[in-house]
Amino acid sequence: MNFKETAKGILENVGGVENIANMTHCATRLRLNLKDVSKANDEAVKSVDGVVNVINKAGQYQVLIGTEVPHVYDEFENLVKGSGQLKLEEGTNDGESIISKIFSSISAIFAPLLPALAGSGILRGLLILAVQLGFIAEDSGTYAILFASSMAVFYFLPVLLAFTSARRFGASPYISALIGAALLHPNFLALMGNSGNGVTTSFFGIPAVLMDYNSTVVPIILSIWAFSYLYKWLDKNVPETLKLVIVPLVSLIVMVPLTVIVIGPIGVYSGEAIANVVNWLIERSGVLTGILIGGGWSVLVSFGVHWAVNPIMINNISQFGYDYICPLTFACNFAVIGTAIGVYFKARDKKLKGFALTGVITVALSAIIEPTLFGMLVKNKKLFLAQIIAGAVGGAYLGLMKVVTNAFVFGSVTTFPAFIENNANIINGVIGLAISVIVGAVLGYIFTNKEDKLA
Numbered sequence: 001m002n003f004k005e006t007a008k009g010i011l012e013n014v015g016g017v018e019n020i021a022n023m024t025h026c027a028t029r030l031r032l033n034l035k036d037v038s039k040a041n042d043e044a045v046k047s048v049d050g051v052v053n054v055i056n057k058a059g060q061y062q063v064l065i066g067t068e069v070p071h072v073y074d075e076f077e078n079l080v081k082g083s084g085q086l087k088l089e090e091g092t093n094d095g096e097s098i099i100s101k102i103f104s105s106i107s108a109i110f111a112p113l114l115p116a117l118a119g120s121g122i123l124r125g126l127l128i129l130a131v132q133l134g135f136i137a138e139d140s141g142t143y144a145i146l147f148a149s150s151m152a153v154f155y156f157l158p159v160l161l162a163f164t165s166a167r168r169f170g171a172s173p174y175i176s177a178l179i180g181a182a183l184l185h186p187n188f189l190a191l192m193g194n195s196g197n198g199v200t201t202s203f204f205g206i207p208a209v210l211m212d213y214n215s216t217v218v219p220i221i222l223s224i225w226a227f228s229y230l231y232k233w234l235d236k237n238v239p240e241t242l243k244l245v246i247v248p249l250v251s252l253i254v255m256v257p258l259t260v261i262v263i264g265p266i267g268v269y270s271g272e273a274i275a276n277v278v279n280w281l282i283e284r285s286g287v288l289t290g291i292l293i294g295g296g297w298s299v300l301v302s303f304g305v306h307w308a309v310n311p312i313m314i315n316n317i318s319q320f321g322y323d324y325i326c327p328l329t330f331a332c333n334f335a336v337i338g339t340a341i342g343v344y345f346k347a348r349d350k351k352l353k354g355f356a357l358t359g360v361i362t363v364a365l366s367a368i369i370e371p372t373l374f375g376m377l378v379k380n381k382k383l384f385l386a387q388i389i390a391g392a393v394g395g396a397y398l399g400l401m402k403v404v405t406n407a408f409v410f411g412s413v414t415t416f417p418a419f420i421e422n423n424a425n426i427i428n429g430v431i432g433l434a435i436s437v438i439v440g441a442v443l444g445y446i447f448t449n450k451e452d453k454l455a
Helices: 003-013 042-046 069-081 098-132 141-155 157-169 173-182 186-190 218-237 240-284 286-303 310-320 325-346 350-366 370-377 381-400 413-419 423-447
Strands: 020-025 029-034 053-057 060-064 200-203 206-209
Touching: 003 042, 003 069, 020 069, 020 098, 029 069, 029 098, 042 053, 053 286, 053 370, 060 370, 098 141, 098 157, 098 310, 098 413, 141 157, 157 173, 157 218, 173 218, 173 240, 200 240, 206 240, 218 240, 240 286, 240 310, 286 325, 286 370, 286 381, 310 325, 325 350, 325 370, 325 381, 325 413, 325 423, 350 370, 350 413, 370 381, 381 423, 413 423
Parallel strands: none
Antiparallel strands: 020 029, 029 060, 053 060, 200 206
């Protein structure tokens, strides 16, 4: 794929630079906010080399490309911002609904961090396995170094989220990172002593409830969102000759105390409340939760709104060390694998068989289901239903057995180390995913006609 030509072709067929209100990308999609969607030619965009499909959902024009989307996005950004015709205002689009803005913001904030989160999660799983097998001792220097490597992304998550949130909301990424770092400074943490969350202190006589912000998600996002308004006001009103000093000075003086006194506690408690509600529902009815998430995850993916759930999983991992939801997304992915296997063994058309086999390999190794989902399953309602049923059945078993992962990862064979919690968890995880594959393969085989062709 020629990334520059792909970006150029997409831009030309969505109405040009003047029709772009905002842009971002996730793991597989170029996500555009268009000023006038009617100017976009869906069929022309689909015909661009490297484009798999086009989805116009959740207030965004989503161009499905695959794992090479970051390269296409870089070229697309150069074309848009380098044209001189438009200055994008990050994170703004008056044509979007509140819900659409939330979804697009979550996608933009978390997408750049996914490789770091996934890689750290796998390393954590492999380290646990190495300890259980006796290859590495927990009191060794090797363990300490690898443990720090695997957990750094979670401990310093507020700093990383501050940076990506700033890019989304239009604030200074570097000042934002400083705001996040201030919340993790040893002197600040020392104020809590050994008491943990809830200890009070004061700032110029104003009472402040102290929190441990390492590994938290919600507080820093809310803080940087609020900071973006202050930053834009300062940038507009402070004389150019004083900006170098005044903008960061005022930003830190205002935002760090504001976060500690007001925003932080609200964010911590709200994040914990959401996680506790989700975990309570799973504890009360793991089967129902497994059916809903295992079967419905692909529907969320098809609309591009699954990003709204990812922060809950990340928060669970960082706060509790485990998560119930992530295994259920595995059930969906392995249901896709199973359904594609069924198609492969039933279909006669070589192109369809080849596409199905490619889908099996892609999902198994990279956890990317969109090409198979949009290229084969969504186009055939029976196959889409087969995958949903398979994911729901496998998810029901995983939910019933309370299977967890100890890392936030995407569901594939290569991310199995995330299940390494205890022997029962691993065994039940394998059984649940095997159920998804087998049910998907059987239903995929039944629902495929031998004469079906790749549309």
